[in-house]
Amino acid sequence: MANKMDFFAQLPPEIRIRIMGQMSSKSAISRIIQASPAMLAQWIQSRKTIVRAVLINLVGGDIYGDILHDALAIIHMPPIDSSSTGSIINHVGLWLTKTLSDPFEQNDSKTLDTLYRLFSRLAVFIEDFMTKATAPFPPRAYLCLPRMTSLDGELYFRDQSIDARHVELDDLTCSERNRFLRAFVRYELLCKLYAPRLWKILEPSEYGDQVKQSHSDLHIWEYEMVHCVREYARSIYVAMFANFTDSWLPNSQTASGSEKKFLYPDTYWTNPNVFFANLDLPRSCYHSASLDELSEQDRLVKLKFRYPEGEQQRRRSQKWQDFFAGRKSDDDFEWQDDDDKFERVAGERIVIPRLFERPVTERMIPFWRYGMPVSTE
Numbered sequence: 123m124a125n126k127m128d129f130f131a132q133l134p135p136e137i138r139i140r141i142m143g144q145m146s147s148k149s150a151i152s153r154i155i156q157a158s159p160a161m162l163a164q165w166i167q168s169r170k171t172i173v174r175a176v177l178i179n180l181v182g183g184d185i186y187g188d189i190l191h192d193a194l195a196i197i198h199m200p201p202i203d204s205s206s207t208g209s210i211i212n213h214v215g216l217w218l219t220k221t222l223s224d225p226f227e228q229n230d231s232k233t234l235d236t237l238y239r240l241f242s243r244l245a246v247f248i249e250d251f252m253t254k255a256t257a258p259f260p261p262r263a264y265l266c267l268p269r270m271t272s273l274d275g276e277l278y279f280r281d282q283s284i285d286a287r288h289v290e291l292d293d294l295t296c297s298e299r300n301r302f303l304r305a306f307v308r309y310e311l312l313c314k315l316y317a318p319r320l321w322k323i324l325e326p327s328e329y330g331d332q333v334k335q336s337h338s339d340l341h342i343w344e345y346e347m348v349h350c351v352r353e354y355a356r357s358i359y360v361a362m363f364a365n366f367t368d369s370w371l372p373n374s375q376t377a378s379g380s381e382k383k384f385l386y387p388d389t390y391w392t393n394p395n396v397f398f399a400n401l402d403l404p405r406s407c408y409h410s411a412s413l414d415e416l417s418e419q420d421r422l423v424k425l426k427f428r429y430p431e432g433e434q435q436r437r438r439s440q441k442w443q444d445f446f447a448g449r450k451s452d453d454d455f456e457w458q459d460d461d462d463k464f465e466r467v468a469g470e471r472i473v474i475p476r477l478f479e480r481p482v483t484e485r486m487i488p489f490w491r492y493g494m495p496v497s498t499e
Contacts, residue, residue, distance in 0.1 A: 131160035138164040143175025146291035148242035173238045183300045192307045194222045211327045248302045257286035261372040267361045305347035
């Protein structure tokens with residue numbers, strides 16, 4: 123009787139494998155194997171084949187192979203200890219020369235499985251990025267933490283559901299998926315390369331200048347996509363700090379057009395430094411965390427702090443009002459605007475700054491739609 127109710131049980135194994143192999147995220151596969159005993163059995167039996175097909179589907183449109191090569195550099199980066207200096211330098215050299223072993227050619231199932239886990243984790247953040255970016259009222263959406271373990275991907279501020287349609291990787295075109303993966307994988311790699319302990323090893327090495335030079339040939343869309351991901355990572359800090367302080371949740375966008383412009387100054391712009399100040403903790407220097415580090419911080423914070431309850435209808439603290447009124451204290455560690463303005467043309471080559479420096483432009487282009495060549499096959 124159960125098999126008659128399970129449509130997938132009527133399909134041959136090859137079709138079931140192909141269906142799951144065309145899914146771009148682990149959450150999509152998890153939902154289908156929970157709903158169908160036949161698909162669950164097929165997943166258990168053919169996991170390696172399906173994982174390989176999923177990875178080929180994800181990176182197959184990248185004609186330059188940058189996504190795969192950057193991902194390999196991430197997962198094979200040697201641990202930092204006193205005996206790994208030579209291994210780290212050699213590994214970075216292989217990445218720069220694009221000579222890391224191809225796990226598809228070598229049929230390296232262990233590496234393929236690690237890649238699958240990396241892309242599955244990044245898929246959660248990519249879907250969260252798109253869900254928030256396309257939300258009907260972003261000020262509410264950006265105060266929500268990514269749903270790391272939920273299969274539905276819905277946004278919640280504390281225990282309150284937020285109106286936003288969940289966007290999945292499979293909702294995107296092949297070229298859009300490639301641009302997102304390229305952006306998030308490159309950002310993750312840059313976070314590793316420029317982490318203080320590792321950069322201390324790399325900078326004086328023979329490859330230090332080459333790592334810097336690898337950024338000087340970036341096109342404008344490459345530059346923008348990395349900084350889009352960086353700003354998204356900063357927004358996750360905002361969500362973490364807001365969820366575990368008495369921060370308010372903005373009301374829905376119900377006011378008339380003339381009334382909307384009188385919303386409080388933090389409605390559409392978020393700064394993790396200012397939210398951090400509301401925690402009343404000692405200030406310390408910041409370093410851009412990787413996405414895995416953000417996920418781990420989310421887990422640890424939830425263990426340490428209890429959720430405040432309810433949606434608060436009140437103004438921000440005096441710190442917020444002073445900050446946006448321009449009465450910032452001298453020791454405020456927010457960056458200062460330069461007078462120089464940079465006007466750039468599409469296709470212009472520029473030098474990307476370190477990740478903890480400010481982008482030279484305030485304009486954020488939709489990098490997942492424009493500018494990057496991908497395979498049409």
